Amino acid sequence: MLTIQQLSQELNLGVDTLRIWERRYGFPKPARDSRGHRRYPLEQVDLLRTVCRLQELGHRPNKIFALSEKERTDILEQAQQITNPELINYEALILNGSVSKIENKLRSYLSVNGLEQLITERILPIIRIMGRHWINGKLSIAREHMISDILGDILKEQLLLPHPQEPDRTIIFLTLCGERHKLGLLMSAALFHLLGINCLLIQEELPLMEVPQLALDTSSDAVALSFSSHYSSRQAKKDLATLRNELDPEIKIIAGGNAIQKPFHLPDVILCSDLGQIPEIYRKFFSGSKSSVKAAAAG
Amino acid sequence: MLTIQQLSQELNLGVDTLRIWERRYGFPKPARDSRGHRRYPLEQVDLLRTVCRLQELGHRPNKIFALSEKERTDILEQAQQITNPELINYEALILNGSVSKIENKLRSYLSVNGLEQLITERILPIIRIMGRHWINGKLSIAREHMISDILGDILKEQLLLPHPQEPDRTIIFLTLCGERHKLGLLMSAALFHLLGINCLLIQEELPLMEVPQLALDTSSDAVALSFSSHYSSRQAKKDLATLRNELDPEIKIIAGGNAIQKPFHLPDVILCSDLGQIPEIYRKFFSGSKSSVKAAAAG
DNA sequence: TTCATATTTTGTCTAGGACAATTTTCATGC
DNA sequence: GCATGAAAATTGTCCTAGACAAAATATGAA
Missing domain, CATH: 1.10.1240 (Methyltransferase, Methionine Synthase (B12-binding Domains); Chain A, domain 1)
Incomplete structure (x- = not known):
């Protein structure tokens, strides 16, 4: 028997979302304790998990809740394609x-x-x-x-391996509070490191407002952020806009992760929906020595 | 200008808490956008930060909000005692x-x-x-x-250093979703490792319900959890009770961290409010070979 | 003092309403 | 057929205001 908050943490859903699902779709329908507070039985938690999984596959709640339990698991079964090689x-x-x-x-x-x-x-x-x-x-x-x-x-x-030559560009890689998936960030940091960039990695989740100061402190040329699909794309958009506003305009912002797929344009933010784009981003924004670029900008 | 949710993440406070502070103490008093939604100016965020800091020092909201801004910063200044040696x-x-x-x-x-x-x-x-x-x-x-x-x-x-002799006890160390502070956990894991225990460390935050299965999968003898002061002690209590209920009674639970200070008793949960207690806990619950303890229990 | 009991404080819950942002549907023109 | 744009539906997050248990503090008796 979980409280609404425990369930919210368990499923990575807002408490408001759980309540409004109950209001709109009649599910989950938790028991109530003596105070009238919701208490979710474990079986409903399991059912909700399949709902969340289907949602991650791109299905929308009204469709999902219209399905029978069996239909849902069928779709999930079907979703696992067979892998090819070794x-x-x-x-x-x-x-x-x-x-x-x-x-x-x-x-x-x-x-x-x-x-x-x-x-x-x-x-x-x-x-x-x-x-x-x-x-x-x-x-x-x-x-x-x-x-x-x-x-x-x-x-x-x-990231600890030495560079063949002293890098003159620094990118700081970080995630914002609430973003628990760091592998995408790590992979991109490793790839940028390979391209000769000095990559600073912040392993823990940062409050948005600390980022501008940190970028200055580390004299970074760019800030790279990752937003996984858990982070709603609308939230990512808001955060990136706020950050772009607060951050020194000289410092670039690179945004990646599954939440950044959509044709979702933000001024002065470099979008990286795919790790394959990294060499291109490097060429476009970070190749050439720093001083020469500055000279070009001045000239 | 932050939304209530952004602020909530920024300060590690619930949105409900922010709203009720406004209702009760008249602060923070955010501006409103066209929809009537709260928008917090950055200056209020800074003031709120001092409030949170004072709260972490043990002061309670009604006292804190009764203070003037200067009084608050004075207390904070005073709170930093001078350190002693090298x-x-x-x-x-x-x-x-x-x-x-x-x-x-x-x-x-x-x-x-x-x-x-x-x-x-x-x-x-x-x-x-x-x-x-x-x-x-x-x-x-x-x-x-x-x-x-x-x-x-x-x-x-x-934790990667080899043991002098093959350990026959395993403790799995983890934090629950929402717990971002892992150093306490790491220190205790390192100390138990030193005592000859096989320590498994889960670096990321786990949903409560995954823990029992994980403990079985890893055939752990105990689960160690850490709750920092960010985790409200009431929440920690709830979670530990739920976990104790779901977990095989053979598997011990060790709870540590700042949220576990209070005279806060839970049946069949080993409380560790201080790293110094670890040798004692080891002696009491984990010394002697596993088989001999089992034999003693059977006899 | 030390305990037990009353009072206040605090955070989290409740209900039901509202609405912008997004997605889907549908009609229109090419 | 396909693109395009307006209209409708869906969705998550916000709103207000009231309730109450758990925790902290004050009060009084032994």
Whole structure:
């Protein structure tokens, strides 16, 4: 029996959303305690989880709630396409295997094929596999986190490798409060590091208002933020607009993550909906020595 | 100009709390947009920050709001006592110095004095110093996080060191959703590791309901949770009670962190209000081989 | 003093209404 | 057929104002 707030944390939904779903769709229909406060039985929590998963697949609440329970699970089953090649090994390891085995496999792949391939050929597919199995409920959040930790650790180590030559550009990578997914941020930081940029990573979630000061303190040339699909795209938009307003206009903003897919234009914000765009972004905004660009701007 | 939700995230307060403060104490008194929605000017955000800081010092809202602005800052100034010994070096480094310098100093201290002293003589004082300066606003959250990251990295490395002999007890260390402070958890994990326990660390925040399954999957003997002062003690209590209910009674629960200070008793939950208690907890609950304890229980 | 009991304070909940932003539907023109 | 734009529906977040348990503080008796 969970309170509305516990459930809200559990599902990453606002309490208002839970209440209005009950009002509009008649579900969830929690029991009430002596005070009349909602108490959600665990079975309803499970049902709600499938609702959230379907929503992440792009379905909208009115459709989802119109479906029967079976129809919902059918859609979820169907959503897991079969994977193609040798990644099937990983699939089994992700679901049941030892996490340290995954780590070893990844590390040896890294030392043979390098970081860029590790990201595109291994880490991204693994994230996709995890997402698929999280959606159909076969992968516990806990396991997902343990594996994500390993991926994160490997990427973080890459940021510590020395640069071939002293970088003259700095990008600071961070997430805002409420954004729990940091792998996308880490991957982009690792890729920018590879391109010779000095990448500062803030691992914890920052309040929006601290960001401008931090960018100044670190004399960063750009701030990179990641917004996963948990962060509503409207919220991301608001935050980016506020940040653009508060931040020194000299300092660029790079926004990435799944919440940034939409044709969603913001003035003076570099959008990065795909890690593949990073070399292009680098070329366009960060290549050439800093002083020469300044000279060009002045000339 | 922030919306109520942005402010709520910024200050770690519920939106309901912000509204009821306005109703009861007449502050904050935000402007309203065309829809009548609250819009908080940045100056009010700063004032609210001092309110939150005072609250963290143990003052209660009705007293705080009765004070003038000057009285509040006076109390905050006064709250920063002078530090004693050689730690003053650290104080300067924390406020202005290079973070990598802090890292180097800590690492060399570690290699000379070992983990236990590092924690009690360096990490805990640093956390205290940071807390003090965060309270009076001289340390940005961003800087605090960068330094916390370093402390975290050092502690995490300790968990990777091999044990002198194969451990037969496993404790899984985790935080629940909404708990952003992980250093306390890390320190306790490092100390238990030192005592010969196999410590599994989940770095990301978990939904409460995933914990029982995870404890089973990892065949842990205990689950250790940390609740910082941001987590209201009432919430911590609720969560621990729920968890105790859902979890296999064989598996112990260890609860620590600042929210666990109060004379706050829960049946079958081991409370750890202080890292110094860890050896005692170890002796009481985890020493002796597992099989012998089981035999004793059976006999 | 120390305890037990009353009072105040505090945060979280309740209900039901409103509305901007987004998405979908539908009609129109090419 | 496809694009385009207006109209309708959907959705999440905000609003007000009232209620109450848990925690903190004050009060009084032993």
